[in-house]
Each structure stands twice: as structure tokens, then as C-alpha cells.
Amino acid sequence: MTVIDQKSPSRRRVTVKDLAKDLGMSVSTVSRAFYPEAIVAPATRKLVLERARAIGYKANPYAQSLITKRTQIVGLVVADITNPFYPEVMTRLTADLQVLGMNVMLVSANATEKVDDAVHLLLTYQPDLVIILAAALSSRAVQECSEAGSPCIFFNRLSGDAAEHGVTCDNVAGGINVADYLIDLGHQRLLYVAAFPEASTNVERRKGFCERAVERGIAAPSVIEAGSFSYEAGFAAAKKIGELPEVPDAAFCANDIVAIGFIEGVRSLGLSVPDDISVVGFDDIAMAAWPQHSLTTVRQPIDRMLAVTVEFARKLAGDPEAPGEVHRIPPGPLIERGTTKRRRAR
Amino acid sequence: MTVIDQKSPSRRRVTVKDLAKDLGMSVSTVSRAFYPEAIVAPATRKLVLERARAIGYKANPYAQSLITKRTQIVGLVVADITNPFYPEVMTRLTADLQVLGMNVMLVSANATEKVDDAVHLLLTYQPDLVIILAAALSSRAVQECSEAGSPCIFFNRLSGDAAEHGVTCDNVAGGINVADYLIDLGHQRLLYVAAFPEASTNVERRKGFCERAVERGIAAPSVIEAGSFSYEAGFAAAKKIGELPEVPDAAFCANDIVAIGFIEGVRSLGLSVPDDISVVGFDDIAMAAWPQHSLTTVRQPIDRMLAVTVEFARKLAGDPEAPGEVHRIPPGPLIERGTTKRRRAR
DNA sequence: CTGAAAGCGCTTACAG
DNA sequence: CTGAAAGCGCTTACAG
Numbered sequence: 001m002t003v004i005d006q007k008s009p010s011r012r013r014v015t016v017k018d019l020a021k022d023l024g025m026s027v028s029t030v031s032r033a034f035y036p037e038a039i040v041a042p043a044t045r046k047l048v049l050e051r052a053r054a055i056g057y058k059a060n061p062y063a064q065s066l067i068t069k070r071t072q073i074v075g076l077v078v079a080d081i082t083n084p085f086y087p088e089v090m091t092r093l094t095a096d097l098q099v100l101g102m103n104v105m106l107v108s109a110n111a112t113e114k115v116d117d118a119v120h121l122l123l124t125y126q127p128d129l130v131i132i133l134a135a136a137l138s139s140r141a142v143q144e145c146s147e148a149g150s151p152c153i154f155f156n157r158l159s160g161d162a163a164e165h166g167v168t169c170d171n172v173a174g175g176i177n178v179a180d181y182l183i184d185l186g187h188q189r190l191l192y193v194a195a196f197p198e199a200s201t202n203v204e205r206r207k208g209f210c211e212r213a214v215e216r217g218i219a220a221p222s223v224i225e226a227g228s229f230s231y232e233a234g235f236a237a238a239k240k241i242g243e244l245p246e247v248p249d250a251a252f253c254a255n256d257i258v259a260i261g262f263i264e265g266v267r268s269l270g271l272s273v274p275d276d277i278s279v280v281g282f283d284d285i286a287m288a289a290w291p292q293h294s295l296t297t298v299r300q301p302i303d304r305m306l307a308v309t310v311e312f313a314r315k316l317a318g319d320p321e322a323p324g325e326v327h328r329i330p331p332g333p334l335i336e337r338g339t340t341k342r343r344r345a346r
Numbered sequence: 347m348t349v350i351d352q353k354s355p356s357r358r359r360v361t362v363k364d365l366a367k368d369l370g371m372s373v374s375t376v377s378r379a380f381y382p383e384a385i386v387a388p389a390t391r392k393l394v395l396e397r398a399r400a401i402g403y404k405a406n407p408y409a410q411s412l413i414t415k416r417t418q419i420v421g422l423v424v425a426d427i428t429n430p431f432y433p434e435v436m437t438r439l440t441a442d443l444q445v446l447g448m449n450v451m452l453v454s455a456n457a458t459e460k461v462d463d464a465v466h467l468l469l470t471y472q473p474d475l476v477i478i479l480a481a482a483l484s485s486r487a488v489q490e491c492s493e494a495g496s497p498c499i500f501f502n503r504l505s506g507d508a509a510e511h512g513v514t515c516d517n518v519a520g521g522i523n524v525a526d527y528l529i530d531l532g533h534q535r536l537l538y539v540a541a542f543p544e545a546s547t548n549v550e551r552r553k554g555f556c557e558r559a560v561e562r563g564i565a566a567p568s569v570i571e572a573g574s575f576s577y578e579a580g581f582a583a584a585k586k587i588g589e590l591p592e593v594p595d596a597a598f599c600a601n602d603i604v605a606i607g608f609i610e611g612v613r614s615l616g617l618s619v620p621d622d623i624s625v626v627g628f629d630d631i632a633m634a635a636w637p638q639h640s641l642t643t644v645r646q647p648i649d650r651m652l653a654v655t656v657e658f659a660r661k662l663a664g665d666p667e668a669p670g671e672v673h674r675i676p677p678g679p680l681i682e683r684g685t686t687k688r689r690r691a692r
Numbered sequence: 693c694t695g696a697a698a699g700c701g702c703t704t705a706c707a708g
Numbered sequence: 709c710t711g712a713a714a715g716c717g718c719t720t721a722c723a724g
Contacts, residue, residue: 013494015701026711031703038704041709058470062408062417063701066716071408076452078437082632087433091424094454098467106422106452108440121444124404148359231636264637286428290577291610292638361717372695377719384720387693409717412700694724701716708710 019057023048034059065126074313075127075150077107079115079135083229083257084285085300086134089155092302093131096310102128102317109135116141123148128317131155131309136198151316155309158200163324165316167309171201171282174298174331175208178252178280181334183216186343187250187278190221193237193262195229195254202229202254205282209252222248229254231261238265249277249343256281256288256297263293263339274341284335296340299332365403369394380405411472420659421473421496423453425461425481429575429603430631431646432480435501438648439477442656448474448663455481462487469494474663477501477655482544497662501655504546509670511662513655517547517628520644520677521554524598524626527680529562532689533596533624536567539583539608541575541600548575548600551628555598568594575600577607584611594623595689602627602634602643609639609685620687630681642686645678 020027025048032038033048040048051057065071074097081087094104107122109115119141122130130145130152137152137159145152154166182190190213195202210221224240226233234253238261241247253259259281263273273279281288281297288295308327316322366373371390378384379394386394397403411417420443427433440450453468455461465487468476476491476498483498483505491498500512528536536559541548556567570586572579580599584607587593599605605627609619619625627634627643634641654673662668 013701016703017701027702028704028712029710032710035703039709044709059703060412060472060701061470062411062472063716064703065408066406066412066701066718067703069716081433081437084430084433087427087430087436090433090452091427091454094452095460098453098464103467103471104452104454106436106440106450107444108437108450110437110441114441118444121449124407125449126406126408231632260636260638268637286577287633290606291614292606359717362719363717373718374696374720375694378694381719385693390693405719406717409700410719412702412717413719415700695722696724697722698720700718703716704714706711706713708712 013060014055014057016057016059019048019052019055022055023051069126070128070317071126072102073105073125073127074102074317075105075107075119075122075125075130076133077109077115077119077122077130077135077137078133079109080229081134083134083255083283084287085255085283085302089133089302089306092306093309096306097313100310100314102313119144123150126150128320129153129313131313132157149320151320151322153309153312153316156201156305158326160200161324164326165312165322165324166326167305167312168200168326168328169300169305169331170328171204171331172208174282175205175210175252176212177331177334178282178298179209179212179216182250182252182278182280182340183213183218185250185278185340188218188343189246189248189250190218191241191244191248191251192221192223193234193251193253193258194223194225195233195258196227197225199229205252205254221252226254226258226262229258231257234258234261234263235265236261238262238269241266241269241271247271247276250279250340251277252280252282254282256283256285256295259295259297259339260287260293263295274339278340280334280340284332288335289337294338296335296337298334301329301332304329359406360401360403362403362405365394365398365401368401369397415472416474416663417472418448419451419471419473420448420663421453421465421468421471421476422450422479423455423461423465423468423476423481423483424479425455426575427480429480429601429629430633431601431629431648435479435648435652438652439655442652443659446656446660448659465490469496472496474666475499475659477659478503495666497666497668499655499658499662502547502651504672506546507670510672511658511670512672513651513658514546514672514674515646515651516674516676517550518554520628521551521556521598522558523677523680524628524644525555525558525562528596528598528624528626528686529559529564531596531624531686534564534689535592535594535596536564537587537590537594537597538567538569539580539597539599539604540569540571541579541604542573543571545575551598551600567598572600572604572608575604577603580604580607580609581611581614582607584608584615587612587615587617593617596624596626596686598626598628600628602629602631602641605641605643605685606633606639609641620685624686626680626686630678634681635683640684642681642683644680647675647678650675
């Protein structure tokens with residue numbers, strides 16, 4: 001490593017030593033002043049804090065973490081974020097964690113197989129906590145996190161592991177609400193448009209929806225497997241309507257993006273939404289409200305999910321050994337827009 | 347700090363000391379083995395590297411950075427990311443940097459005023475580099491970065507400072523292409539729908555578009571100030587068409603999201619796109635290709651912008667003092683879809 | 693080519 | 709309540 005690689009010493013950061021010398025105190029005392037639980041004379045503490053602020057002293061977090069074994073870093077793992085729901089979660093979560101003095105190290109894996117490698121790299125930075133957004137993690141990777149002492153929180157996607165920490169919408173309840181809503185509107189032939197089969201969100205919404213329909217005494221909804229959470233998948237799914245035993249009069253799609261694609265696919269078939277088929281999505285992303293789409297959908301309780309996650313993060317960062325716990329937030333309201341319509345009694 | 351806060355020692359990471367003892371070598375030799383430029387007997391190095399892999403040794407990056415003054419961290423600052431263009435950039439950039447062994451610390455500031463605070467916090471982690479995405483930074487914050495020895499790269503948004511590093515699309519050229527395209531289609535009464543007035547992207551697209559129109563001998567385009575890069579802004583902008591001296595026959599919107607809102611606004615006025623007004627966007631985000639929108643637009647050269655940024659990042663991380671340099675990438679092709687239409691000669 | 697020693701910037705027992 | 713000393717996990721002159 002050559003001299004050029006070194007940052008020029010002229011703009012050396014101020015260290016505890018500098019601050020201590022400046023104040024004529026020992027390094028120990030100065031350091032203690034920054035820890036509320038440490039014992040220092042109140043007057044001394046005040047002096048130190050004031051002077052620190054004045055000359056711009058900030059403890060080097062790397063030196064700190066070498067000793068405390070805590071990094072104030074939370075690793076955020078994201079994979080597929082074509083759903084606009086995720087960027088919002090990502091940035092808001094980051095902003096909220098910053099307020100708590102936690103910093104976010106972002107790890108992105110476009111291909112799912114790469115998630116494990118990415119997590120490995122992340123662990124090198126000893127995050128106090130890892131949050132998994134919209135991604136699947138191999139159980140090996142989860143294991144690795146736990147061995148490294150970094151608990152994982154799964155956000156909006158559960159792995160089903162007993163020991164896992166998670167925050168998610170109560171998707172079963174969401175599915176139930178949609179079934180009730182559509183049946184109350186007079187629909188009889190329901191369809192569920194499924195997305196990524198392994199996603200718990202997909203599985204749970206389907207479960208709530210289908211089981212509720214049966215409970216209400218109508219035929220079990222038919223299911224079309226779109227395969228993923230994307231516009232294209234939704235669009236393609238619509239083409240399979242013809243293969244169904246009978247044309248449905250209402251469809252619940254795994255999320256908004258799928259719904260928007262599905263609707264366009266339905267229309268390309270010469271059918272009308274909502275006249276022939278009512279369509280409901282899930283998430284209530286911003287574009288669902290655009291006049292072009294005017295999508296009836298279930299609102300994701302994002303504010304509460306975020307608040308719970310942040311609180312949970314704070315707790316787990318302080319107690320990495322806490323037993324697995326999954327928070328299920330009740331879904332937001334069903335927002336009725338232009339893609340659903342009452343059916344006449346027949 | 348209580349004992350509970352400490353991670354249990356049972357899963358202590360393996361350190362150089364452990365590895366050295368295991369190998370019966372000195373810590374110095376072991377450490378050197380990991381630096382290709384350091385002098386170690388090839389056989390020794392091989393032994394160390396193999397054993398390290400076997401017992402899972404990875405150097406503690408915090409201890410390393412304490413000495414080397416380099417962190418392998420790049421700070422990524424984002425503000426408004428409602429434009430789907432940004433999440434893509436964010437995750438792809440992160441993935442690409444990971445490949446180079448650089449990690450991304452994400453800083454998010456929903457409110458622009460908070461960006462400075464966020465940057466301050468970020469600087470505490472001594473990033474080797476800061477990348478500013480879609481955000482404005484006060485010159486004070488930029489100054490602070492440079493004093494901390496962390497060069498900044500502005501991505502897709504230039505501040506106009508002489509010393510700045512930047513990577514951006516050549517937006518002036520993009521604007522020119524749109525003007526040429528619309529004029530060649532026979533349009534005469536052009537309109538520019540402006541977004542955030544201080545964004546260089548907005549300013550440059552407008553400049554290229556308007557100046558080219560004049561060069562081509564038609565009336566200078568009228569301008570409607572939408573005010574921001576959002577659907578709502580575009581939608582509201584359309585309502586101001588009535589205030590114009592004459593109704594335009596073609597509009598170039600600052601970006602795709604604005605265009606999509608604008609089109610819906612135009613339609614709500616009872617006008618047709620493209621029969622009455624042709625509309626062109628900028629970015630070619632995924633939804634521009636959706637049948638609902640079928641938006642004619644200029645493709646953002648995102649692959650090249652990303653590649654250049656990553657290369658630039660590598661360079662600046664190695665030489666923070668490099669003089670300011672702005673890379674302007676030629677815009678991608680204009681993608682013709684359903685929102686533009688040839689006019690009859692009159 | 694290798695090892696012992698110093699030191700990066702902190703925190704925290706341990707004495708006083 | 710405060711200070712001197714040890715030590716976190718590394719890298720890197722300095723000797724040999």
C-alpha cells in the first residue's frame with residue numbers, strides 16, 4: 001500500500017486523545033462522558049460533551065465496535081424489488097433506523113442463488129441485526145447468521161421456520177376480507193391468481209381467500225398459477241382463463257402488480273373489467289389509485305409494519321438471543337375503486 | 347453495558363492470532379499472506395490461505411480499517427425514489443459493487459433538508475466513496491465529504507459545481523432527439539412539461555428540446571411547470587393546457603412518470619393522446635411498455651451508466667484526490683410506442 | 693523471507 | 709469520581 005493510498009493527514013479526524021489533551025483530562029474520563037451509564041461528575045460530562053461538539057469529535061465506530069462487539073449496523077437484504085412496495089419499505093426503514101442511530105448496510109442479490117454469498121459478505125461486518133426483505137434465504141444462510149450472532153428478521157415473507165423472527169401483514173385475514181367482499185357483491189365464480197408459489201404472502205392470501213369462499217358456501221375458487229409477482233405474469237395468467245371449466249366473475253390477484261397485468265390481459269381477450277370480471281389486488285401501491293388502473297385492493301398496513309419492525313429491531317439488537325417471534329399486522333382496509341362491480345342476483 | 351449485551355463467547359470469530367497459532371507462524375506472516383503485494387514465501391502464503399479457508403478465517407474489517415484508513419464502504423445517499431428508475435439503479439449498483447468487494451451503506455432522507463444530517467452520520471463510517479442518487483446535496487455537505495476524504499459521485503443529477511464527479515445521461519442530447527423526432531413527425535406546436543426545476547436532468551432535457559426546436563425553425567416550445575417528478579404533478583400540469591396561447595400538438599415530459607400522469611390529465615380534458623397531442627417521456631421504465639401506457643420515450647442508458655459508475659468508483663476509491671470529472675453517457679434510443687402519431691402536413 | 697513490537701482509536705476493568 | 713494500563717484484531721515499519 002503506497003503513501004498515495006493514505007488519506008492526507010492534514011484532515012485527520014479528531015480523536016479521543018485530541019479531545020482529552022484539549023480538555024486536560026484523561027482519555028478514560030473523556031470516553032466515559034459519552035456513556036450515560038458510566039459514572040462521571042456531571043460537570044465533567046457537560047464540559048466534555050460541549051467541547052466535543054465544538055471541535056467536532058465523533059467516536060470512531062470501528063474502534064468502538066472492536067471493543068463493544070456491537071456495530072450499530074443492520075444488514076438489509078433485498079432481492080426482487082420490482083414491486084414498488086419494496087423501495088418504499090427500504091427507504092423508510094432506513095430513515096427510521098437512522099433515527100435510532102443504526103446504519104443500514106445494503107446487500108442486494110438479483111439472483112436468488114446469490115443471496116447466500118451476499119449474506120456471507122455482510123456477516124463480515126458483524127451486523128447487530130439482519131432484515132430480509134422480499135427474499136428467500138437458505139436455511140444454511142440463516143444458520144450462518146445465527147452463528148455469527150446476528151438475528152434475522154423476515155419482513156413480509158416468512159420462511160416457516162419455528163425459530164424465525166418475522167413481521168408480516170396478516171395475509172390470511174386479507175384473503176378472507178377479499179372473499180367476503182366479492183361474495184357480498186354477488187360474485188359466485190371466484191378465481192385466485194397465484195404468484196410466486198413459495199412466497200408466504202402468496203400462500204396465505206390464497207388460503208384465506210379460498211377457505212373463506214368454501215365457508216360461505218360457494219364453489220372453491222379456481223386457481224391460475226401466474227408464477228411470479230410481476231405484470232407480465234399477471235398478463236399471461238389472463239390468457240389461461242379459457243382453460244378454466246367456467247369463466248370466473250371475480251378474481252383476486254396475489255398483489256397489485258399482478259392484478260394490473262391480469263386486467264390488461266383480460267381486456268386483451270375482449271372481456272371487460274369490471275363488467276365481466278371484477279378484479280381485486282393487494283398492497284395498494286401508489287399506482288393502484290391512478291385513473292388508468294383505478295384498482296380495488298387491500299391496503300398493506302405499511303406504517304404499522306414499519307413501526308413494529310423498528311421496535312423489534314431495537315429489541316433484538318439488544319438481545320440477540322430472544323426466542324423467535326412473528327408479528328402479524330392486521331391488513332389495512334379494502335379500498336374500493338373501479339375494477340369491481342356488484343352482480344345482479346341471478 | 348451489561349454482560350447480556352455481549353455476544354456469547356462460544357461463537358467467537360476466529361482471529362489472526364488463532365490462525366497463526368494453528369499454523370505455528372507469527373501473526374505478521376499470516377497477515378502478510380493476505381496482501382498480494384506483501385513479501386511472503388509462496389509456499390507459506392499457500393498454506394495460510396488454505397488453512398484460513400478451512401477454519402473460516404476472515405479478517406475483521408473494522409480492525410483493518412483502523413490501520414489502513416480504508417473501509418471498502420461506499421455510502422449511497424437516496425432521497426426521492428418514487429421513480430422506479432431508482433430502485434433498479436440502487437440494487438444493481440449495490441450488486442455490482444459487492445463484486446468488487448465494496449459494501450454499500452445506505453442513507454435515506456425522505457425530506458431533502460435531512461440529507462445533510464444523513465450525510466453527517468454516514469461520514470462517521472468513513473466511506474471510501476459517496477454516491478448521491480437522485481438527491482440534492484447542500485454545498486456544505488459536499489464540503490464535509492471532501493474534508494472527510496470521501497469523494498462524492500453524483501449519479502444522474504449534477505450540482506453544477508466545478509469540482510464535482512458525476513455520471514449522467516447526456517440529457518441535452520436526449521432533448522434534442524425528442525425535438526427532432528416530433529418535428530419530423532410533423533408537429534409544430536411543442537410543449538415541454540417541466541418537473542423539479544433544480545434538477546439538472548430537467549433543466550438539460552428542456553434546454554436540448556427547446557433550443558433544437560428553435561434551430562429547426564419552429565416556434566419555441568411553450569413550457570408548463572409541473573414542479574416535481576411525479577404522476578400527480580404530470581396530471582395537474584395537463585390542466586394548465588387551457589392557459590396556453592394555443593393548444594400544443596406534442597408534449598415532451600421531463601420523465602416517464604410525469605408523462606403517464608400528464609397523458610391521463612390530457613384525456614380527462616376530453617383530448618386524445620396521440621390524436622390531439624403526441625406525448626414523449628424519458629427513462630423507458632418498465633411500465634412505459636405496458637399496454638395501458640404504451641409510452642413513446644427515450645431509453646435511459648442505464649447499463650452503461652452503471653458500468654461507468656462502478657469503474658469510476660473503483661478509481662476514486664483508490665485515488666480520492668482525483669480532479670472532478672463528469673461522465674456524460676449518450677442517451678439510449680427513442681422507443682416509439684402508442685402515444686405519438688404523425689401529423690398531416692397542413 | 694520471518695518475527696517481535698508498536699500502534700490504529702477506542703472502552704473498561706482495576707486502582708486510587 | 710478520575711487516571712494509567714490493558715486489550716479489541718488487525719497491519720506495518722523495523723530488525724534480523
